[in-house]
Amino acid sequence: MSMEKLIELQEIDTKLKDLIDLLGDLPIKVNELNKQEESIKSTLEDNKARLKEIEVESHKREVLIAEINTKVNKLKDQLFLVTNNKQYDALMHEMDHMKDERSTFENEIISLLEEKEELTNSVVSMEADLGSLSSDLSTRREKLESVISESAEEKEILETKRSERIKDIDVKTISIYNRVFQARDALAVVNLSGNGCGGCGAHVPLQKVTEVRANSKIHRCDVCGRFLYSEKVSEN
Ligand SMILES: [Zn+2]
Incomplete structure (x- = not known):
């Protein structure tokens, strides 16, 4: 499974949350x-x-x-x-x-x-x-x-x-996603910010950064638990 599905899910949930916030x-x-x-x-x-x-x-x-x-x-x-x-x-x-x-x-x-x-x-x-x-x-x-x-x-x-x-995402990942979404201010999937987590700012080890950028594996921040991705446009 690639990160795209989780990113899309986060986008949908952000919009739903905006409606509730309204x-x-x-x-x-x-x-x-x-x-x-x-x-x-x-x-x-x-x-x-x-x-x-x-x-x-x-x-x-x-x-x-x-x-x-x-x-x-x-x-x-x-x-x-x-x-x-x-x-x-x-x-x-x-x-x-x-x-x-x-x-x-x-x-x-x-x-x-x-x-x-x-x-x-x-x-x-x-x-x-x-x-x-x-x-x-x-x-x-x-x-x-x-x-x-x-x-x-x-x-x-x-x-x-x-x-x-949700149909295309495995149950275990969804359950982690939901938990993090609840616990982390409705933000469960974040972009890398340099070599750090875009959510909490914690340092992300270089090996992990490389893998996140390559979109080869699903990684989460060790500190806040959010799923990490790297926007292609922001890549150097
Ligand atoms: Zn974090």
């Missing part, structure tokens, strides 16, 4: 914004559900207070009809108990109203946040989709080329 951090950003949007939406739903609950709970207590008021008024009327202290004390005791109950309900209504106010404020500000977030998100989504669709055709062509190219 997207930049857009996919990550869109993903983050999606998560934020979901989380705000779900908190908003919870808050709105709680607001409804508060309405129901407050109303229940208002009804109970009205009932107590009616009962207390009846007891007051009965006070005029009592004939002894014992009855009087019993009525007073019952009224006190009802007033305590009423005061508990009133306090509960106050805390419910406080909670309602806090929740309403938070719902308003969250809805504003959601509005600006959603518009930011849709702008970025559109941009991402347009960049992806613009490069989709080119990407498909390159991927087809890549799978064709």
Whole structure:
């Protein structure tokens, strides 16, 4: 196997990487914004559900207070009809108990109203946040989709080329290539730079340089592991 196939593979992979780089951090950003949007939406739903609950709970207590008021008024009327202290004390005791109950309900209504106010404020500000977030998100989504669709055709062509190219290269070499490509900043095949590796700059022994130039054997840099080749044009 000659180096040409690996050089071609590197060229294809460089172009594929350029396409991915073109997207930049857009996919990550869109993903983050999606998560934020979901989380705000779900908190908003919870808050709105709680607001409804508060309405129901407050109303229940208002009804109970009205009932107590009616009962207390009846007891007051009965006070005029009592004939002894014992009855009087019993009525007073019952009224006190009802007033305590009423005061508990009133306090509960106050805390419910406080909670309602806090929740309403938070719902308003969250809805504003959601509005600006959603518009930011849709702008970025559109941009991402347009960049992806613009490069989709080119990407498909390159991927087809890549799978064709790979067929002619033995599995072991491909596996080394992939590993070096991953580990060495997407550059697995490099030109000699004088007597050094074009990737990491390490010195390449003269015997190896000669063989690389003659394209007679496949060699890799001892330091970074990249495949070495020599461009014919750059040969002296
Ligand atoms: Zn190297």
